[in-house]
Amino acid sequence: MPGGVDIHAHIAGPKVNSGRLLRPEDHIIDPLKKTAVARSGTGRSVPSTYYTGYAYARLGYTFAMEPAMPPLEARHTHEELMDIPIIDKGAYTLLGSNWFVLERISEMNKDEMAAFVAWLLKASGGYSIKLVNPGGEETWAWGKNVHTLDDLVGSFKATPRKIIKTLAAVNERLSLPQTIHLHTNNLGIPGNHDVTLETMNAVKGIKPGKGRKTNMHLTHIQFSSYGGKGWNDFCSEAPEIAHYINKNDHVSCDVGQIIFTNTTTMTADGAWEWTLRGITEHLAWSPRSGSKWMNTQVELESSSGVVPYIFRRKNPVNAVQWAIGLEFLLMIKDLNKVNISTDHPNGGPFTFYPTIFSWLMSKEARDRMLSRTDKAAKEKTSLAELTREFSLAEIAQVSRVSASKILGLKNKGHLGIGADADIAIYDFKAPLNELNKNYKAVEKGFAKAAYTIKDGELVLKDGEIVSSPFGRTFRVEANIPEDWTLQIRDAIEDRFRKHYTVSLANYAVQKEYFPNEELITTEPR
Amino acid sequence: MKQFILTQKKPVINPNIPIEADVISPDIFAKKSIEEIKKLIIWRGNRQLALEEIFSLSGEEHAGDSPAEIEILLTGELSKYKHIGEKMSEGKITIKSSIGMHLGSLMSGGKIVVEGDTHDFAGANMTGGEIHIQGNAGHYLGGSMRGNWRGMSGGKIKVDGNVLNECGIWMRKGIIEIAGSATMFLGMHLHRGTIIVHGDVIERAGAEMTGGEIIILGKLHKNLPSFEFKETIDELPIEGYGTIKGPFLVFVGDYAERKQGKMFLLKKKNEHLID
Numbered sequence: 190m191p192g193g194v195d196i197h198a199h200i201a202g203p204k205v206n207s208g209r210l211l212r213p214e215d216h217i218i219d220p221l222k223k224t225a226v227a228r229s230g231t232g233r234s235v236p237s238t239y240y241t242g243y244a245y246a247r248l249g250y251t252f253a254m255e256p257a258m259p260p261l262e263a264r265h266t267h268e269e270l271m272d273i274p275i276i277d278k279g280a281y282t283l284l285g286s287n288w289f290v291l292e293r294i295s296e297m298n299k300d301e302m303a304a305f306v307a308w309l310l311k312a313s314g315g316y317s318i319k320l321v322n323p324g325g326e327e328t329w330a331w332g333k334n335v336h337t338l339d340d341l342v343g344s345f346k347a348t349p350r351k352i353i354k355t356l357a358a359v360n361e362r363l364s365l366p367q368t369i370h371l372h373t374n375n376l377g378i379p380g381n382h383d384v385t386l387e388t389m390n391a392v393k394g395i396k397p398g399k400g401r402k403t404n405m406h407l408t409h410i411q412f413s414s415y416g417g418k419g420w421n422d423f424c425s426e427a428p429e430i431a432h433y434i435n436k437n438d439h440v441s442c443d444v445g446q447i448i449f450t451n452t453t454t455m456t457a458d459g460a461w462e463w464t465l466r467g468i469t470e471h472l473a474w475s476p477r478s479g480s481k482w483m484n485t486q487v488e489l490e491s492s493s494g495v496v497p498y499i500f501r502r503k504n505p506v507n508a509v510q511w512a513i514g515l516e517f518l519l520m521i522k523d524l525n526k527v528n529i530s531t532d533h534p535n536g537g538p539f540t541f542y543p544t545i546f547s548w549l550m551s552k553e554a555r556d557r558m559l560s561r562t563d564k565a566a567k568e569k570t571s572l573a574e575l576t577r578e579f580s581l582a583e584i585a586q587v588s589r590v591s592a593s594k595i596l597g598l599k600n601k602g603h604l605g606i607g608a609d610a611d612i613a614i615y616d617f618k619a620p621l622n623e624l625n626k627n628y629k630a631v632e633k634g635f636a637k638a639a640y641t642i643k644d645g646e647l648v649l650k651d652g653e654i655v656s657s658p659f660g661r662t663f664r665v666e667a668n669i670p671e672d673w674t675l676q677i678r679d680a681i682e683d684r685f686r687k688h689y690t691v692s693l694a695n696y697a698v699q700k701e702y703f704p705n706e707e708l709i710t711t712e713p714r
Numbered sequence: 715m716k717q718f719i720l721t722q723k724k725p726v727i728n729p730n731i732p733i734e735a736d737v738i739s740p741d742i743f744a745k746k747s748i749e750e751i752k753k754l755i756i757w758r759g760n761r762q763l764a765l766e767e768i769f770s771l772s773g774e775e776h777a778g779d780s781p782a783e784i785e786i787l788l789t790g791e792l793s794k795y796k797h798i799g800e801k802m803s804e805g806k807i808t809i810k811s812s813i814g815m816h817l818g819s820l821m822s823g824g825k826i827v828v829e830g831d832t833h834d835f836a837g838a839n840m841t842g843g844e845i846h847i848q849g850n851a852g853h854y855l856g857g858s859m860r861g862n863w864r865g866m867s868g869g870k871i872k873v874d875g876n877v878l879n880e881c882g883i884w885m886r887k888g889i890i891e892i893a894g895s896a897t898m899f900l901g902m903h904l905h906r907g908t909i910i911v912h913g914d915v916i917e918r919a920g921a922e923m924t925g926g927e928i929i930i931l932g933k934l935h936k937n938l939p940s941f942e943f944k945e946t947i948d949e950l951p952i953e954g955y956g957t958i959k960g961p962f963l964v965f966v967g968d969y970a971e972r973k974q975g976k977m978f979l980l981k982k983k984n985e986h987l988i989d
Contacts, residue, residue, distance in 0.1 A: 213859070213861035213862075214858075214860065217859055476863045476884075476903065476905075476924070477971050477972050478971055481861075481863070
């Protein structure tokens with residue numbers, strides 16, 4: 190198979206580092222010893238940089254994207270990305286609550302907005318536009334949150350709907366390789382599926398850029414597909430959203446599957462992390478006063494939070510969440526629109542991908558887990574009725590092919606002419622046509638690739654690292670016409686002088702941060 | 715019992731460099747011949763050493779299959795030796811001197827006897843077994859590993875001397891008995907389980923406790939304001955220990971958390987707390 194592509198995994202940056210600091214008890218479980226070619230490290234839910242690279246190689250993955258980089262923290266993010274060996278990587282730039290965007294959204298000059306976004310992508314070394322709870326991060330700075338698409342954001346005239354539509358349009362205008370990468374409003378809250386549907390409808394009319402049909406990527410969609418009014422009647426609305434995605438071609442998604450394990454949640458959606466912190470007070474595994482937590486505001490750009498969380502099989506809500514992720518993967522007919530993620534480490538560490546593969550390939554494996562989970566998974570979702578079993582080709586589709594298509598990567602996700610020599614070879618020790626009965630062999634085979642080859646070099650043999658080269662950082666620059674930027678240059682300078690803690694000259698990430706890079710340039714329309 | 719005697723050859727040259735000796739455990743010695751045991755690797759700073767470079771070993775030719783049958787005897791100046799008996803499940807370790815950090819952390823069974831003092835984190839996150847410390851213990855005795863909100867969950871620790879701060883932090887089950895005194899934050903975040911102190915305690919015992927019981931037979935110099943005096947009882951039966959004669963003052967707390975923790979203070983030494 191071509192090397193795996195992870196479209197959404199929090200692997201580098203300030204909040205990941207906060208997560209590392211917050212969870213020493215998590216590292217101690219999984220230490221990695223130094224070898225002749227590999228460095229030592231600590232693992233599990235927030236692994237160290239070197240461990241991250243090796244762990245991906247062990248799974249046969251060769252590409253991963255850090256999905257939430259506040260431009261102000263771009264330096265930190267790229268410093269960590271530079272230290273992740275083997276895999277190719279990149280980062281998405283957070284734009285959902287940027288003051289500059291919020292301020293100008295009501296009297297928008299389209300050229301100006303496009304120029305700003307292009308400048309910010311270049312300054313932060315980002316790959317695409319990421320929106321996290323659009324507008325909510327700024328509202329959270331005032332202790333509030335946005336709950337519908339038409340709530341006003343702070344003291345601005347912006348609403349989440351306007352932000353999403355504007356940035357989706359800008360994204361297509363700049364012909365960026367990926368669509369906007371969206372973490373919906375109300376994420377994690379029961380009954381949020383209507384906001385998700387509304388969000389998808391809102392961008393329906395926007396014409397996709399060259400070479401693709403989609404204009405929006407909904408990330409970790411599992412967390413945005415909940416029905417019910419509260420935690421008691423919490424249920425799955427995955428069929429409704431999967432139906433929309435099947436009927437319309439403009440949306441792609443990754444699932445954000447949860448795994449029953451001890452993990453660390455981290456997102457730029459500070460408001461949701463605060464809510465989650467409150468929820469942990471009532472859970473059996475957590476200390477009575479709630480789990481430990483962190484929450485941050487990133488000046489004019491974003492917020493973030495970190496909370497440890499244990500997904501439990503016997504917790505009805507967790508059981509339903511587990512089923513929803515699989516429902517999406519099994520219900521969406523065109524597998525180009527969906528790919529596997531755990532929203533590492535929010536739903537579980539990425540090292541559990543092989544377990545997800547085994548659930549997809551074998552109904553027996555799903556049923557076995559279903560019988561061990563709380564009965565809510567059976568009663569409140571449709572998972573028990575789904576009989577689809579993935580073939581190996583379909584697993585390849587949802588773990589690498591569709592992700593690289595969604596990302597607009599021409600040299601990843603296939604082994605044809607022009608592809609990078611990123612190859613994973615697995616040995617299942619079982620007949621290939623009977624893998625659906627041998628789900629344990631599937632899990633074992635995928636967990637330890639027989640060989641992983643990165644850019645033609647053998648990096649892993651029989652699960653052991655044999656060499657540790659450094660991959661490239663992928664970033665995007667849009668060639669915008671000179672006169673678009675003239676109008677905003679003064680405004681940006683003014684903003685930095687008045688409100689930022691860093692000066693403009695120290696803000697942009699310079700070329701030293703990309704020792705190996707692959708620059709994708711686009712021509713705006 | 716198959717006995718292995720490990721005698722330190724000469725004192726460590728630079729005593730500031732810690733030695734990670736987690737291989738000294740009956741579980742790891744089992745199924746190995748004495749020659750294999752001599753070759754086990756321990757880390758001194760960033761250098762690997764074979765066990766025989768530091769210790770002279772004597773004992774049976776082969777350790778046999780069952781760790782329960784193995785007894786390890788350690789002598790020497792061992793205060794920089796960390797992680798001894800870590801994760802052990804059966805057998806016995808006797809240490810003739812003082813020992814370094816993380817003694818018997820994560821152990822699930824067996825017995826460790828220390829004839830000297832222990833450093834911090836002795837018995838941290840242990841789930842079973844027994845530790846008997848005949849000297850004094852350091853901080854975090856029977857506590858939790860850094861960052862973990864679930865500490866010791868079984869087993870028994872007995873200290874003949876004194877302990878330092880945060881003894882039994884985040885404890886969920888088991889008994890810690892201290893013959894001497896304790897300093898601050900005794901039984902902090904205690905969830906379940908029992909801590910018995912025969913000597914005096916300085917202050918802040920039971921801070922943020924959400925359950926379990928702390929019994930102090932000496933003087934608690936200063937109580938937290940978030941504990942409330944409830945009643946006086948004559949004697950106190952403790953599961954797995956026996957009955958202690960009182961009378962005791964019963965305090966309930968911590969009111970900053972849920973009020974399910976109980977602190978029993980010997981009345982004749984603690985009357986100053988209810989004035």
